[in-house]
Amino acid sequence: MKPPSPSPICGFSSYLADMRQMEISDHVLHHARRVLIDYMAALLAGADKEPATNLIQALDAEVGIGRCSVTGHSMMALPRAAALINGTASHIVEFDDIFRDGIYHPGCPVIAAAIAACEQVEASQDTLLRSIIAGYEVSTRIAAAIQPSHYRYWHTTGTVGTFGAAAAVSVVLDLNVEQAAHALATAGTFAAGLQQAFRSDAMSKPLHAGRAAEGGYLAAVSARCGVTGALDVLEGEAGFGAAMSTDVDWQAALDGLGKTYNIVHMTVKNHGCCGHTFAAIDGALYLRDRHGLSVDDIETIRVGTYQVALNVTGNPRHNTPFEGKFNLRYVVAHALVFGSVRLNAFDADHLSNPVITQLVDRTELFCDQKAERAFPAARGARVSIRLKNQQTFEHYQPTRIGDPDAALSDPQLEAKFIELAEECLTGSQVRGLLDLLWQVGGGRSSLEIGDFIRACQASG
Incomplete structure (x- = not known):
């Protein structure tokens, strides 16, 4: 008789308890550095923006003390506050990484929690890399298992990100199998984040990432101190899978754990807006450049993509930066006018640009059946431009530039990092930080990263 399969929590916790001693290839470690670089780029660009700055004020009793970095502000905080603020800041400018199969941004919750935990206990950079890998592997597998039905109502970064943060901190704290299991179990009941939060102009969406980082951190440190959770929280009758998804195969989520790595298959964002718009932007730019199109000659634009993209980005307004980032018509029009969708795409001048507004009014959206059938394994879009x-x-456009099958190279990732980090640091400082991040690992202290950024800011 075949023995029963281990519970998903049991399988994941065994992996986490072994992570400190596990042999990890240079290839996987390289990709861990890539996601760390990508996270820091998004974090530095978002650090001085709402709602991260609002949180610093709201958490004033926990900021200005402690040993954890509030990146971009030359200040320290207690670990939960640091995880919350940094996790939020890294999701603000919409340049954070994506795990395509899980419809999920792992970097913000996982790395924010991992760095806060590492700084709190003065862990090594090797531990930091291992905790990031662990957080990505556990959470991306859970994310893939519950999609696409989970994404009907839930924001995966807020829900599954809590598991990823708990997994990362479990490795930092060197929790044993039982403790790691209870960390994940408690994370399961902390998991939240409703899609309605980003279907209107609100600050809630980036808070999902920060709250997941904070919740995962709390779940792990609580488990170390004996707090227990429901170990069947994933597969139970009233558990995470039943409440937030349909037809979940938890055994498939465990297959290959510790042998194959999702962290090597991340999407690096190439545009500063919602990832569901990327294939359409790429398709529009392809036509613009291939045929030398001028916006003055455009009569109408038709954009077809998968239904989820239309649900999330089909809103009719682009009056505010938030609305612009989630308006498929606007970002396609902006790309056709300016050739890209970067940080300045959502300033007041661009949002009110009459040429862009005219193109928006001439753009029709529809559900393309080829893109719909391919989702979520691929994110495609059909773009048709009729001239006067x-x-x-x-x-x-069958995939997005930046997806694993059209990946950005290391030099392209560096160019993105330099562009975004220069929102906070000078050119030479950015280059120095980039060199430091490519060398992360070994026995050096994880505090070195935060110390470097603060020293740069102190020097002006």
């Missing part, structure tokens, strides 16, 4: 002389050009 009645010529029509069409292109189907």
Whole structure:
């Protein structure tokens, strides 16, 4: 008789307890450094923006003390506050990484919690890398198992991100199997984040990432001190899977754990807006550049993509930065006018640009059946542009530039990092930080990263 399969919590916790001693290839470690670099880029660009700055005020009793960095502000905080603020800040400018199969941004919750925990206990950079890998592997597998049905109502970064943060901190704290299991179990009941929060102009969406980082941190440190959770929280009758998804195969989530690594298959964002718009942007830019199109000659634009993208980004307004980032018509029009969608795409001048607004008004959205069938394994879009002389050009973009099958190279990742980090640091400081991040590992202290950033800011 075949023995029963281990519970998902049991399988994940065994992996976490072994992570400190596990052999990890240079290839996987390289990708851990890549996601760390990508996270720091998004964090530095978002550090001085709402709602991260609001949180610093709200948590004033926990900021200005402690040993954990509030990145971009030359200040320290208690670990939960640092995880919450940094996790939130890294999700603000919409440049954070994506795990495509899970419809999930792992970097913000996982790395924010991992760094806070490492700084709190003065862990090594090797431990930091291992905790990041562990957080990515546990959470991306849970995310893939519950999709696509989970994404009907829930924001995966807020829900599954809590498991990822708990997993990362469990490795930092060197929790045993039982403790790691209870950390994940408690994270399961902390998990939250409703999609309605980003279907209107609100600050809640980035808070999901920060709250997941904070919740995961709390779940892990509580487990170390004996707090127990429901170990069947994933597969139980009233558990995470039943409440937030349908037809979950938890055994598939465990298959290959510790042998194959999702962290090597991350999407690096190439545009500063919602990832569901990327294929359409890429398709529009392909037509613009391939045929030398001028916006003055465009009569109409038709954009077809998968239904989830239309649900999230089909809103009719682009009056505010938030609305612009989640308006498919706007970002496609902006890309056609300016050739990119970067940080300045959502300032007042661009949002009110009459040329962009005219193109937005001429753009029709529809559900493309080819893209719908491919989702979520691929994120495609069909773009058709008709000119005033009645010529029509069409292109189907099967994937997003930055996805694993169209990955950004290390030099392209560096260029993105330099552009975003210069929102906070000078050019030479950015280069120095980038060199430091590529070398993360070994017995050096994880505090070195925060110390470097603060020293840069102190020097002006």
